[in-house]
Amino acid sequence: MPETAVATRTLVEKLTAARAASLALATATADVKNAALEAIAAAIGRNSRQIIDANELDLANGRDNSLSIGMQDRLRLDEGRLESLSQAVRLVAALVDPVGENVRGQTLPNGLQLTEVRVPFGVVGVIYEARPNVTVDIASLALKSGNAVVLRGGSAAENTNRVLVSVIQEAIVLAGLPADSVQTIDEFGRDGARELMQARGLVDVLIPRGSASLINTVVTESKVPVIETGAGVVHVFLDESADERWSIDIVENSKVQRPSVCNALETLLVHEAAAERLLPPVLAKLRASGVAIHADDRARSIFADSVPATEEDWTTEYMSLDVSVRVVPNLDEAIDHIRRYSTHHTESIITNDLGNAERFLAEVDSAVVMVNASTRFTDGGEFGFGAEVGISTQKLHARGPMGLSELTSTKWIVRGSGQVRQ
Amino acid sequence: MPETAVATRTLVEKLTAARAASLALATATADVKNAALEAIAAAIGRNSRQIIDANELDLANGRDNSLSIGMQDRLRLDEGRLESLSQAVRLVAALVDPVGENVRGQTLPNGLQLTEVRVPFGVVGVIYEARPNVTVDIASLALKSGNAVVLRGGSAAENTNRVLVSVIQEAIVLAGLPADSVQTIDEFGRDGARELMQARGLVDVLIPRGSASLINTVVTESKVPVIETGAGVVHVFLDESADERWSIDIVENSKVQRPSVCNALETLLVHEAAAERLLPPVLAKLRASGVAIHADDRARSIFADSVPATEEDWTTEYMSLDVSVRVVPNLDEAIDHIRRYSTHHTESIITNDLGNAERFLAEVDSAVVMVNASTRFTDGGEFGFGAEVGISTQKLHARGPMGLSELTSTKWIVRGSGQVRQ
Numbered sequence: 040m041p042e043t044a045v046a047t048r049t050l051v052e053k054l055t056a057a058r059a060a061s062l063a064l065a066t067a068t069a070d071v072k073n074a075a076l077e078a079i080a081a082a083i084g085r086n087s088r089q090i091i092d093a094n095e096l097d098l099a100n101g102r103d104n105s106l107s108i109g110m111q112d113r114l115r116l117d118e119g120r121l122e123s124l125s126q127a128v129r130l131v132a133a134l135v136d137p138v139g140e141n142v143r144g145q146t147l148p149n150g151l152q153l154t155e156v157r158v159p160f161g162v163v164g165v166i167y168e169a170r171p172n173v174t175v176d177i178a179s180l181a182l183k184s185g186n187a188v189v190l191r192g193g194s195a196a197e198n199t200n201r202v203l204v205s206v207i208q209e210a211i212v213l214a215g216l217p218a219d220s221v222q223t224i225d226e227f228g229r230d231g232a233r234e235l236m237q238a239r240g241l242v243d244v245l246i247p248r249g250s251a252s253l254i255n256t257v258v259t260e261s262k263v264p265v266i267e268t269g270a271g272v273v274h275v276f277l278d279e280s281a282d283e284r285w286s287i288d289i290v291e292n293s294k295v296q297r298p299s300v301c302n303a304l305e306t307l308l309v310h311e312a313a314a315e316r317l318l319p320p321v322l323a324k325l326r327a328s329g330v331a332i333h334a335d336d337r338a339r340s341i342f343a344d345s346v347p348a349t350e351e352d353w354t355t356e357y358m359s360l361d362v363s364v365r366v367v368p369n370l371d372e373a374i375d376h377i378r379r380y381s382t383h384h385t386e387s388i389i390t391n392d393l394g395n396a397e398r399f400l401a402e403v404d405s406a407v408v409m410v411n412a413s414t415r416f417t418d419g420g421e422f423g424f425g426a427e428v429g430i431s432t433q434k435l436h437a438r439g440p441m442g443l444s445e446l447t448s449t450k451w452i453v454r455g456s457g458q459v460r461q
Numbered sequence: 462m463p464e465t466a467v468a469t470r471t472l473v474e475k476l477t478a479a480r481a482a483s484l485a486l487a488t489a490t491a492d493v494k495n496a497a498l499e500a501i502a503a504a505i506g507r508n509s510r511q512i513i514d515a516n517e518l519d520l521a522n523g524r525d526n527s528l529s530i531g532m533q534d535r536l537r538l539d540e541g542r543l544e545s546l547s548q549a550v551r552l553v554a555a556l557v558d559p560v561g562e563n564v565r566g567q568t569l570p571n572g573l574q575l576t577e578v579r580v581p582f583g584v585v586g587v588i589y590e591a592r593p594n595v596t597v598d599i600a601s602l603a604l605k606s607g608n609a610v611v612l613r614g615g616s617a618a619e620n621t622n623r624v625l626v627s628v629i630q631e632a633i634v635l636a637g638l639p640a641d642s643v644q645t646i647d648e649f650g651r652d653g654a655r656e657l658m659q660a661r662g663l664v665d666v667l668i669p670r671g672s673a674s675l676i677n678t679v680v681t682e683s684k685v686p687v688i689e690t691g692a693g694v695v696h697v698f699l700d701e702s703a704d705e706r707w708s709i710d711i712v713e714n715s716k717v718q719r720p721s722v723c724n725a726l727e728t729l730l731v732h733e734a735a736a737e738r739l740l741p742p743v744l745a746k747l748r749a750s751g752v753a754i755h756a757d758d759r760a761r762s763i764f765a766d767s768v769p770a771t772e773e774d775w776t777t778e779y780m781s782l783d784v785s786v787r788v789v790p791n792l793d794e795a796i797d798h799i800r801r802y803s804t805h806h807t808e809s810i811i812t813n814d815l816g817n818a819e820r821f822l823a824e825v826d827s828a829v830v831m832v833n834a835s836t837r838f839t840d841g842g843e844f845g846f847g848a849e850v851g852i853s854t855q856k857l858h859a860r861g862p863m864g865l866s867e868l869t870s871t872k873w874i875v876r877g878s879g880q881v882r883q
Contacts, residue, residue, distance in 0.1 A: 062824070065823075065824075065826070066823050066824065145845065147843070147844075147845065151834055151838060153844060155861075158826070160856050161826065161856070239680075239681070243856050243857075244856065244857055258661075258684070259661070259684045262680070262681045264686075264687075264855060264856070264857040265686075266857070282879065284879070285878075285879040288879060288881050289879065289881055291881075292881035292882055293881075296881075296882060387875075396876075400874050401487075401488050402484070402487075402488065404487070404580070404583065404872070405872065406872060406873060407872070407873040407875060408872060408873070408874060408875070409874075409875040409876075409877060410875070410876050410877060411876070411877045411878055411879055411880075412573055412875050412876075412877030412879075412880045412881075413877075413880060413881040413882050415881070415882040416573060416875060416877075416880070416882055417873075421569070421882065422569075422575060422873075423567065423569065433686060434582050434583070434665050434666065434686070434870035435666055435686040435688070435857060435858045435870070436857045436858040438870055438871050438872060438873070439577075439871075439872070439873045440873075448856035448857070448860055449860050449861075450826070450827065450828060450829070450830060450860060450861070451828060451829040451830070451839075451844075451860070451861045451862075452822050452830060452831075453809075453829060453830070453831040453832070453834050453838060453839075454818075454831075454832050454833070454834075455831060455832060455833045455834030455835075455838075456707075456833055457704065457706070457707040457710060457711065457833055457834075458833075458834045458835060458838070459710050459711055459713075459714035459715075459718075459834075459835040459837070460714055460718060460835050460837040460838055460843065
């Protein structure tokens, strides 16, 4: 690999090379793209020693820099995780190619044939934290959707990502696609991320994945169009008629199954007429799972094994075994609370009242609104997309779990026979 | 009308009121929204004298401020134009309501029922130039799609817009919708536009319409997600096999029918093997229509009645009776020229070669790519959308002519019966 040559490129040169690669990718057949993905999956297996060595270097640096245990875990790659990664790449290969899909079309009265077809964005930039599995996931989703991708991973994973991108590049070149289809710009550090956000015309869309502060920085500073994948201050509302069993199970599953992810429950709202009936069993179950309860006065008067909730609790995405609990007088107040504090990710109502269910679905303005289901279902895999780029909490372009088609744009094809406008 | 009360509101108060109005609009039925549109159409007719008086004040100010004749024309409203505006509002009322449309959905193996439904954005901001017809068009499209709208029109139309918005507000209140559904923020001047661009959380999407510099300012400065409606450096390529009659008619129509709009032709490319055959009749026809020809050396050697083209000509959206002309050796060079200079709006190839037609459609990355048709067809009305918000030249969310559905987002509805994630 000509690593020295690559390292001497400027960021703009890399982005220009990505643009050139995107032209080949845009017209690559699904067969060629799938062959490249199979090659990547095989190459990850073949080069596992080299990848793990680089990862161990990052982990050692992480320990020296007091990286948290959680962060170290997300950074770590081992044979088992690499095998899962290869498997994930093969799953992406098995998905239907979104490029070329006819979205809509018609023949106009004057004979013009109009077709809106799905096309790749071109060059996608992704800024994310020190999770090397994201490097492989995003690279395969971008390739499958015909996009060149420019990756800026967390600096704590820099060695791992450099090796992973080398392995990916070798593999896709074997399959006949340009090496520049997948590039990392980690070597430019924070300046690279900043420059990426200014690269209008070279980068078509920028996707930040990670902490709320990372996403907020990209959203407010980027001059390139952004798809915001967002934080989740997620709510469950136990309505007056909520089934006790469902309430216990859904709240437990929403909060405890994987508290560190964005679709986990943060705030439990309960109708005052159901508080005495539901809070004791629901909260007892959470306590038994080690969840700390931050409750308002009404809830504390019913369930004493809790701490007082502060205003800050309502706005906090804990990402930990903590939950805030509030008793509300009615559905309206529940919806008002959600409007005020939600990040518009996922909210669920537990109810047997049809009218209240429909009002909740209609009036709560979040990417995913649910009746009688766990908030943990907001996920590309669960939705049947096969793979997930992230979960969009913005309203432009994509909302909720983003699969392959959310990595595409469209263009209009017009076929005529000499028509002019009257 | 409580004009004084309105005038004392701050911009943030107005945006907050728009947000509150958007909640009512989001769940308003099509019947109610259509009644509001009919009321607007009627109110424009009923108040035509008041509107025209305000418009005459703006026109007088425009003359004092040396507003160009073209700008004065776009600013002018008379009885006939008001009647057309009312008619356009009734046409929007006749369109299908996009809100509530099921985009896709499925029942998952665990019984969860997923539906992606179309919902309004919420609050849409529009920044545009001194064209009062845009005020009415955008207000009706926003209402029909369930959005509250905040309008910042050109200051030269401030009196007209103030009266128009008053008339619209009175009408929609009669129909039972909040007055704050449609608001102008013209009274805040340039500061208002700047504040609007910073209003994340209060405004869901911002649409700039107008000059390239206006659009560029909004795109680079806005922290609110933007849909870019773009400038058009539009190309027609006459391939070696182009039909002479089609070439003459399509180039004439693309350039001359309405030179001041974004889908008008700016640069004509011609295959060198067809230049001697096609340039004389095609350019003679343009000259007869008063078009000034800016030609490269090869084209000038064939058609002398022209001025030399400069590098700047290739990047210029003339919006006037000017065209730049270049002879290219082949299709590849035509595509390269378009890649380099196009604003990715509309490009058309005139050809009888099937392979070249398909390559042009596949490799030219513009919102609309055409074979053997006039570029003037890139238009929401022509595409059968009934009405047009603008033409998007970005790749995120909407591309090409934007109709009602492009003013919407979606949300996912999940209906369960106690499901939790395994």
